[in-house]
Amino acid sequence: MYNCPVELTVEVMGGKWKSRILWHINKKPYRYGELRKLIPNITQKMLTQALRELEEDGLIVRKVFEGNVLKVEYSLTEYGQTTTPLLELMSQWGKNHKHRIDRLKAEENKVEIHTINKK
Amino acid sequence: MYNCPVELTVEVMGGKWKSRILWHINKKPYRYGELRKLIPNITQKMLTQALRELEEDGLIVRKVFEGNVLKVEYSLTEYGQTTTPLLELMSQWGKNHKHRIDRLKAEENKVEIHTINKK
DNA sequence: CGGAATCCAGGACGATACTG
DNA sequence: CAGTATCGTCCTGGATTCCG
Numbered sequence: 001m002y003n004c005p006v007e008l009t010v011e012v013m014g015g016k017w018k019s020r021i022l023w024h025i026n027k028k029p030y031r032y033g034e035l036r037k038l039i040p041n042i043t044q045k046m047l048t049q050a051l052r053e054l055e056e057d058g059l060i061v062r063k064v065f066e067g068n069v070l071k072v073e074y075s076l077t078e079y080g081q082t083t084t085p086l087l088e089l090m091s092q093w094g095k096n097h098k099h100r101i102d103r104l105k106a107e108e109n110k111v112e113i114h115t116i117n118k119k
Numbered sequence: 120m121y122n123c124p125v126e127l128t129v130e131v132m133g134g135k136w137k138s139r140i141l142w143h144i145n146k147k148p149y150r151y152g153e154l155r156k157l158i159p160n161i162t163q164k165m166l167t168q169a170l171r172e173l174e175e176d177g178l179i180v181r182k183v184f185e186g187n188v189l190k191v192e193y194s195l196t197e198y199g200q201t202t203t204p205l206l207e208l209m210s211q212w213g214k215n216h217k218h219r220i221d222r223l224k225a226e227e228n229k230v231e232i233h234t235i236n237k238k
Numbered sequence: 239c240g241g242a243a244t245c246c247a248g249g250a251c252g253a254t255a256c257t258g
Numbered sequence: 259c260a261g262t263a264t265c266g267t268c269c270t271g272g273a274t275t276c277c278g
Contacts, residue, residue, distance in 0.1 A: 005213025006138040006206055012216060014133045016251075019125040032260050043252060048261065058219070070258090070259050079219070086212050087125055093205050094124025097131060100177070100198070135271075151240050162272055167241065189239045189278090 012057050013083065017042055017050045019090065022076075025060060026084055029075035059083060131176050132202060136161055136169045138209065141195075144179060145203055148194035178202060 013019055017039065024030055024038050035047060051074060054060045059080035065071040076083075132138055136158065143149060143157050154166060170193060173179045178199035184190040195202075 004139050004142065005210045005217060006142055007135070008213040008216055009209040010129075010133050010138055014129050016126070019129055020123045023123065023125055036260095043254095044261065045253090045263095046251065049251090064260095070261090072260060082212065082215070086208050089205050089208055090128040091124045093201065094127040096201070097127055098124060163241065164243095164273090165271060168271090183240095189241090191240060 009086075012059070013086070015050070017046055018054060019087065021047075021050055021054065022059065022080070022083055023087055023091070025074055025076050025080075026087060029063075029073045032072050032074070035074070054080075128205070131178070132205070134169070136165055137173060138206065140166075140169055140173065141178065141199070141202055142206055142210070144193055144195050144199075145206065148182075148192045151191050151193070154193070173199075 013022065020039055021035065024035065030038070032047070032051075035051075036042065036044070039047070051060065051062070055062055058077055060074050061077050063073045063075070065073065132141065139158055140154065143154065149157065151166070151170075154170075155161065155163070158166070170179065170181070174181055177196055179193050180196050182192045182194070184192065
């Protein structure tokens with residue numbers, strides 16, 4: 001199952017939400033509600049699930065502060081910080097890829113206009 | 120959808136097989152059948168599907184060589200080669216994570232033995 | 239050899255309602 | 259505020275069969 005280290009990485013940090021959560025927490029600790037606002041489309045279920053899995057994998061810590069109002073804060077563990085360079089590189093590559101997509105789409109449109117003008 | 124570049128990267132290179140395919144093709148071009156042998160558990164369907172998507176994203180090229188026997192070769196495009204550093208880093212992180220898992224498991228066993236001896 | 243087509247199971251993901 | 263619990267959907271990935 002784990003013959004491929006790359007796949008193991010995808011398992012831990014892949015999925016629809018984990019990378020984005022790590023990306024935020026990377027900067028500073030966040031509360032549960034804050035994360036919900038930062039990642040608008042996520043449901044409570046998926047956020048909770050992702051947080052639990054990241055915690056289980058030792059990448060983040062859950063800290064509960066008791067008070068009049070309940071406060072829970074999530075932050076990167078020391079080990080979790082090893083993901084930062086990786087996320088950085090993934091983010092760079094993603095941005096570059098986005099540019100590529102946009103450029104290709106623009107060229108496509110130019111061709112279409114060209115074709116239309118020819119008619 | 121694409122507000123997060125990291126997620127875009129996951130979409131392009133994530134999934135169960137793509138990273139492994141890229142990982143192989145990275146070294147040298149391979150034929151369809153060779154890839155099936157290199158990635159034993161993959162089905163034709165998933166291999167074909169992954170190859171098509173990688174091709175569509177501009178990361179790999181499909182070259183057909185007509186002959187007595189049909190021969191199809193897949194290789195990285197120039198753009199596809201930009202994934203190499205990323206895959207390298209993901210592989211490193213995955214290896215390290217594997218070590219961590221194994222170490223933690225070993226410690227767990229020590230505790231168990233310790234507990235048993237105490238009984 | 240290198241696929242395509244079809245059918246299907248399981249798990250990821252989501253919507254909604256409720257809780258300490 | 260920070261979650262659980264339940265139910266439903268969709269989509270990935272797999273088994274099998276067939277094709278140029």
